[in-house]
Amino acid sequence: MTNPPAHAPSLWAATAPAGPETLPLQGERTADCIVIGGGYTGLSTALHLAGAGKDVVVLEAAALGWGASGRNNGQVIPTLSRADPSDLMTRFGREKGLAMSGVVRDSAALVFDLIRRHGIECEAVQNGWIQPAHSPGRFHLAQRRAKQWAELGAPASAIPKADLDARLGSTYWHGGWINPTGGHINPLAYARGLGGAAMRAGASVHERSPAVRLERRGDRWRVETPSGAVTAEWVVLATGAYSDDLWPGYRQTVIPVRSYQMATAPISDNLRKSIVPGNEAVSDTHGDLYFFRWTAQGRLVTGGALFSYIADESRLRRRIGARLQRLFPQLGEVKFDHVWHGFIGATTDxxxxxxxxxxxxxxxxxxxxxxxxxxxxxxxxMAEAVAGRPVADAPWPATRIEPISGHGLARQLARGMLLLYRWNDRKEWRAPA
Ligand SMILES: Cc1cc2nc3c(=O)[nH]c(=O)nc-3n(C[C@H](O)[C@H](O)[C@H](O)COP(=O)(O)OP(=O)(O)OC[C@H]3O[C@@H](n4cnc5c(N)ncnc54)[C@H](O)[C@@H]3O)c2cc1C
Known part of the structure; x- marks a missing residue:
């Protein structure tokens, strides 16, 4: 048995139950579908395909959840970061926009359904996701958002300021909205649990198996790893922001943005009752996002973006600690036990x-x-497409790739965008009356 490489230190690496045991791919084999990447995308594709009776092989370069799936904040959020249903309908037409909105609306419910159905142990809490507004203008946006999602059948509703103050234990925001289908999970535990469920359903999962070559041979794909190869009619590329150059130009379609995550030391039960007592996941409307959620051990997990990698995290600890104290003065001094980071894939639109x-x-x-x-x-x-649904009928439109021109420079500019967001946040912010 070969152990997967250790995850970078994080709260999740320290607390998630061990994943399923897997071996690197050895030798030649065939399958219906090869999935490259062992995060949520790859493992959910594999689980759904195996459940439909397809022969599926997952190749993960490192370990399950090695990428963003094992490093994130664990907030299960049934919205996109910026585009609302009305934006999708304006850009893609009413019919496609509605279908796309349906995908987003149902996304959080699917996560918790899978967790229940497959008995995944990942500290799952489906108490809702709240988006508080940091200015009166953003509260109007929050009200419009709640209305749009409610019209599409989501159980979303606006939260007036007085109610929000009580729900968050803070007077900082102007009101907000909630979608109760959201919540939070231990993200690495969820990734490992999905992997185990996919394997029980019949998928072959191989860690330490980087796809190093992807080529078309006749009407099939052949994917090589250092110690084996798989041939199949379909390949699903599930490498996200951790993509390499396996498929030319793919990596250059997103800008990798570094996001820091930090977990406080466990906080006393008394204080805990005064901060988000309903245990929802929370991320607000700032461009440079304020976000936080409790863990099962009574830690707040929050974080922030930085311009670049830092070896010395003391400035970040001070800045985010001061922010938490501003939001929740009852906290007193804030101590962080864990700090880690990961990459988010940002598209230009x-x-x-x-x-x-x-x-x-x-x-x-x-x-x-x-x-x-x-x-x-x-x-x-994607599993539905592999199983026979024409890609043109998928609820999300499939487009050609458009590598971002001057990708290296765009990465530098993205750092400048963060400054712009912060400037805009400061301009917009109003102290509630
Ligand atoms: C710090 C951080 C915080 C976040 N917080 C949240 C949050 O709270 N809520 C939320 O909704 N989203 C959040 N996200 C986003 C979310 O984590 C990601 O969108 C999601 O995990 C993407 O999953 P994925 O499977 O597509 O990609 P990943 O999980 O990144 O998986 C890609 C995998 O592909 C593998 N791979 C790459 N190349 C190869 C190859 N050649 N061969 C084999 N394997 C390969 C990598 O090793 C990796 O494991 C956050 C992301 C980060 C980084």
Missing amino acids: RIPHLHLLAPGLLGWIGCNGRGVAFATIMGRV
């Missing part, structure tokens, strides 16, 4: 993209920071 890269080669990329629920449901969408 802030909408995730589904690509039919070539006949029988599918992938989606560009979560823009909202991918726990979305990756899970896109795994189902």
Whole structure:
């Protein structure tokens, strides 16, 4: 038995139950579908395909949940980061926009359904996701958002300021909205649990098996790893922001944005009762997002973006600690036990993209920071396509890839965008009356 490589240190690496045991791919074999990448996208695709009786092989370069799926905040959010249903309908037409909105609306519910159905132990809490508004203008937006989602059948509703203050234990925001289908999970535990469920359903899962070559041979794809190869009619590229150069130009369709996550030391029960006592997941309307949620051990997990990698995290600890104290003065001094980071794939239009890269080669990329629920449901969408649903009938439109020109420079500019967001946040913010 070969152990998967250790995950980078994080709260999740320290607390998630062990994943299923897997072996690197050895030798030649055939399958119906090869999935490259062992995060939520790849594992959900594999679970849904195996459940439909398909022979599926997952190749993960490192370990299950090695990428964003094992490093994120664990907020299960049934919205995109920016585009609302009305935006999708304006851009893609009413029919497609409605179908796309349906995918997003159902995404969080699917995560918790899978967790229940497959008995995945991942500290799942489906108490809702709240988006508080940091200015009066953003509260109007929050009200419009809640109305749009409610019209599409989501159990969403606006939360007036007085109610929100009580729900969050803070007077900082102007009101907000909630979708009760959301919540939070231990993200690495969820990834490992999905992997175990996919294997029980019949999928072959191989960690330490990087796909190093992808080529078309006749009407099939052949994917090579250092110690084996698989041939199949379909390949699903599930490598997200951790994509390499396996498919030319794919990596360059998103800008990888580094996001820091940090977990406080456990907080006393008394204080805990005064901060988000309903245990919802919370992420607000700032461009440079404020987000936080409790863990089962009574830690707050929050974080923030930085311009670049830092070896010394003390400035980040001070900045985010001071922010938490501003939001929740009752907290007093804040101590962080764990700090880690990961990459988010950002698209220039802030909408995730589904690509039919070539006949029988599918992938989606560009979560823009909202991918726990979305990756899970896109795994189902891609599994349906592999199982025979024409890609043109998929609820998400499949487009050609458009590598971002001057990708290296765009990465630098993205850092400048963060400054712009912060400037805009400061301009917009109003202290509640
Ligand atoms: C710090 C952070 C916080 C976030 N917080 C949230 C949140 O709270 N809520 C939310 O909704 N979303 C959040 N996200 C986004 C969410 O985590 C991602 O959208 C989601 O995990 C993407 O899953 P994935 O399976 O598509 O990609 P990943 O989980 O990144 O998986 C890709 C996998 O592909 C593998 N791979 C790459 N190349 C190869 C190859 N050649 N061969 C084999 N394997 C390969 C990698 O090793 C990796 O394991 C966050 C992301 C980050 C980084």
